[in-house]
Amino acid sequence: MSHHPCSRVATSPAPADVPRRGFFTAATGAFLALIVWPRSVAAGGKSWVAVPLAKAPKLQTVGGSMVTRIRGKELLLVRDGHDSAHAFEAKCPHEQCDINYSPERQKIECPCHDGLFDLTGKVLSGPPPRPLETYQTIVDGERILVRIPA
Ligand code: FES
Known part of the structure; x- marks a missing residue:
């Protein structure tokens, strides 16, 4: 010792x-x-992209979401907790409809054929043939960092 x-x-x-x-x-x-x-x-700048909350008011409150384009990818960003956020490809893998977040159900919905996904991107019901592509996120004070492969 x-x-x-x-x-x-x-x-x-x-x-x-x-x-x-x-x-x-x-x-x-x-x-x-x-x-x-x-x-x-x-x-x-290699892989993490910062989304300032000041420029994304919908992500300032828990339950909010928005679609934005980062590095050429259209992403659905979801704020589901004070310290928790998620990022998904914004188009349904079934027939490319726009998906959206339901704060009531805490699920991702596709309105076209009732596709339903959980917050890991897993298909819960409906015709989508594969999970949603997801991207790692960090809630970092006044911004959300999203990891997009460079
Ligand atoms: S396009 Fe989304 S369920 Fe068909």
């Missing part, structure tokens, strides 16, 4: 401030890296 590097730092005698400060800086750096990670990945 006395060989563990952490215990050495913790028990090291004077000047006690130096290793403590070093440890604090390292811990703070790791902590900041965790917070900043989604932002910096998004800023890199």
Whole structure:
């Protein structure tokens, strides 16, 4: 146990401030890296795209949804919780009708032939031959990040 590097730092005698400060800086750096990670990945522009809530008022409230085009893909974005959102291809895989989110049912509906999907994109009923394509999302403060393969 006395060989563990952490215990050495913790028990090291004077000047006690130096290793403590070093440890604090390292811990703070790791902590900041965790917070900043989604932002910096998004800023890199490779795969995460930020949708600012200020420009997407329908996504500001839980139960809201909207269709938008990101990187050439038409997407249905759904805000189903304070910290939870989903992104789907916006056309039904059956005959390409526009799908929509029902906040009452908490499901994705296709009005053309009553196709019904859950929030993982799985077909619950109706004729759609395959699940909806889904995209990873993160609710990040005042924006929603959507992961679109570059
Ligand atoms: S087009 Fe959606 S169920 Fe037929």
